[in-house]
Amino acid sequence: MGSESETTPALTAASQTPPEVPAGDLNDLAAWVHHANRQWWQDLETGQPIVRNKAELLCLIHSEISECLEGIRRNSPDAKLPHRSAEEVELADALIRILDYAGGFGLDLHGAFHEKMAYNRQRADHSLEHRRQTHGKKF
Ligand SMILES: [Mg+2]
Numbered sequence: 023m024g025s026e027s028e029t030t031p032a033l034t035a036a037s038q039t040p041p042e043v044p045a046g047d048l049n050d051l052a053a054w055v056h057h058a059n060r061q062w063w064q065d066l067e068t069g070q071p072i073v074r075n076k077a078e079l080l081c082l083i084h085s086e087i088s089e090c091l092e093g094i095r096r097n098s099p100d101a102k103l104p105h106r107s108a109e110e111v112e113l114a115d116a117l118i119r120i121l122d123y124a125g126g127f128g129l130d131l132h133g134a135f136h137e138k139m140a141y142n143r144q145r146a147d148h149s150l151e152h153r154r155q156t157h158g159k160k161f
Pocket residue numbers: 086089111112115
């Protein structure tokens with residue numbers, strides 16, 4: 023790890039301004055993913071809707087991140103989509119689970135995402151200057 027940052031262009035004054043926010047609503051995407059995954063929100067026997075356990079769903083999101091780490095450790099292709107890296111597919115799995123969670127519980131992921139991106143842009147502790155300090159965040 024560490025060599026990944028070598029592929030990221032250096033920040034310059036001109037690149038401090040982020041590009042325009044891409045179009046698209048994450049809440050629409052979350053609703054679409056949740057609809058595609060609705061069978062996981064139904065009782066196995068009766069087919070009736072169930073309330074999913076949030077802790078269980080969060081563990082499943084975490085499991086996809088762990089699978090991604092293993093894929094990176096082994097530099098392996100994905101078992102089901104072998105033309106893609108496990109890294110890509112497991113991150114996609116994590117994203118699918120996050121969007122399904124947000125769609126299932128009616129969260130405003132779109133609003134929270136954009137508000138947090140805006141907040142992070144002005145955080146002093148995320149600046150290069152602050153990060154270079156003795157106790158600054160190194161990664
Ligand atoms: Mg997976």
